[in-house]
Amino acid sequence: MTGERDEIAVVGAGLAGCLLACFLARRGYPVALYERRPDPRTGTVERGRSINLALSERGLDALRRIGLDGQVLADALPMRGRMIHPVAGEPQFQSYSASGDRAINSISRGALNNALLDAATALPGVRVAFDHRLVGLDPATGEMTFETPRGKVAATASVVLGADGAGSAVRGQLLAYGLLTESLDFLDYGYKELTIPPLGGDFALDPDALHIWPRGTSMMIALPNPDRSFTCTLFWPTHGTASFASLGSPAAIERHFAEHYPDLPPLAPNLVDDYQHNPVGVLGTVRCTPWQANGRVGLLGDAAHAIVPFYGQGANCAFEDVVELDRCLAECADDWSAALPLFQERRQANAEAIARMALANFVEMRDKVASPLFQAGRKVEHA
Numbered sequence: 001m002t003g004e005r006d007e008i009a010v011v012g013a014g015l016a017g018c019l020l021a022c023f024l025a026r027r028g029y030p031v032a033l034y035e036r037r038p039d040p041r042t043g044t045v046e047r048g049r050s051i052n053l054a055l056s057e058r059g060l061d062a063l064r065r066i067g068l069d070g071q072v073l074a075d076a077l078p079m080r081g082r083m084i085h086p087v088a089g090e091p092q093f094q095s096y097s098a099s100g101d102r103a104i105n106s107i108s109r110g111a112l113n114n115a116l117l118d119a120a121t122a123l124p125g126v127r128v129a130f131d132h133r134l135v136g137l138d139p140a141t142g143e144m145t146f147e148t149p150r151g152k153v154a155a156t157a158s159v160v161l162g163a164d165g166a167g168s169a170v171r172g173q174l175l176a177y178g179l180l181t182e183s184l185d186f187l188d189y190g191y192k193e194l195t196i197p198p199l200g201g202d203f204a205l206d207p208d209a210l211h212i213w214p215r216g217t218s219m220m221i222a223l224p225n226p227d228r229s230f231t232c233t234l235f236w237p238t239h240g241t242a243s244f245a246s247l248g249s250p251a252a253i254e255r256h257f258a259e260h261y262p263d264l265p266p267l268a269p270n271l272v273d274d275y276q277h278n279p280v281g282v283l284g285t286v287r288c289t290p291w292q293a294n295g296r297v298g299l300l301g302d303a304a305h306a307i308v309p310f311y312g313q314g315a316n317c318a319f320e321d322v323v324e325l326d327r328c329l330a331e332c333a334d335d336w337s338a339a340l341p342l343f344q345e346r347r348q349a350n351a352e353a354i355a356r357m358a359l360a361n362f363v364e365m366r367d368k369v370a371s372p373l374f375q376a377g378r379k380v381e382h383a
């Protein structure tokens, strides 16, 4: 590819896809971004799926490279440590750094996605096709089929990049063609969002911390939002006697939280309604190999390596992927058949390492952060 570059198809206008479109456009590529959903900037957020993210230096580094860090951080809330909520007694703060000045940033996933989408669409050469769900892909020719409100639509690109998340259809197509192997390891834990609204117009909890309620077999975390609410995420087994399914009535929900999370009910007036109506999300680790086929179809972000959220690094890693792929393209003089394998070579071991660390951190967060060792002041780096 020299002179006029061929159009690159990016499937999925989520966090990785939008950032990737920005980086590719900067390299001079025309980019077609295909997204199965309608434009999120005009729609409403799905109930219980607002999810705020902890954005750390890995992710910020990528945003800095396209000049978007300042804008994104303006809407972020720095969290300088963990606030551990015991069943009885006062919450205890554990700083993320000895100096107390290092922080991870709480940011709305939706707002971050919209900022990236705005940045991508502002660049010449990027076009976005919403309501386009990829349902077919020929990895040899780059021919794609999308389901749209107007019926099936066909398109072709010289390179197709799957940034379509943990349930990636691009990965599914490579699997169907026998071009990769995958393993999906689901936890028997799920997650549910609950909300702590502002109290008297202010934050109901300290907004400078990531709040954790470690309870051994279950765990809840809460991150602050710019509107002074907190989004809580409760992690609990999906089945069994102590699980999401075990609380069948408003009285049972109230009893459970009063016993295990006693400081929550006074701060969460919609607790029962949230609990009953917000969905339970699944949690799992996706591994696959190779991450590319024929030098013209590639995977990145959750599509290549979704991880459980306990290290707060899935989106940060997806952003790092984009930076690394851009670097590989530069080093390979934009020869995709060389850049895509090089990208996998450099990123796969890192992705595997964070996948394992994220699983290990679940044990630490739900259990060990409440141990005397941590309470004695041991400093920890991330979530």
Ligand code: FAD
Pocket (backbone or CB within 6 Å): 011, 012, 013, 014, 015, 016, 017, 034, 035, 036, 037, 051, 052, 053, 054, 055, 132, 133, 134, 135, 163, 164, 165, 166, 167, 168, 169, 170, 191, 233, 281, 300, 301, 302, 303, 309, 311, 312, 313, 314, 315, 316, 317, 318
């Ligand atoms: P996604 O964000 O899933 O985007 C994929 C996009 O592709 C979506 O827009 C989707 O609609 C689209 N799409 C899907 N299928 C198709 C198709 N067939 N055709 C066209 N488009 C399609 N990460 C962090 O860094 N920090 C955190 O604190 C953090 N907390 C988390 C908490 C929870 C509860 C969860 C579940 C995850 C958390 N993560 C966190 C992980 C983070 O959300 C993901 O790693 C990140 O969203 C991955 O980005 P992505 O662009 O690869 O995939």
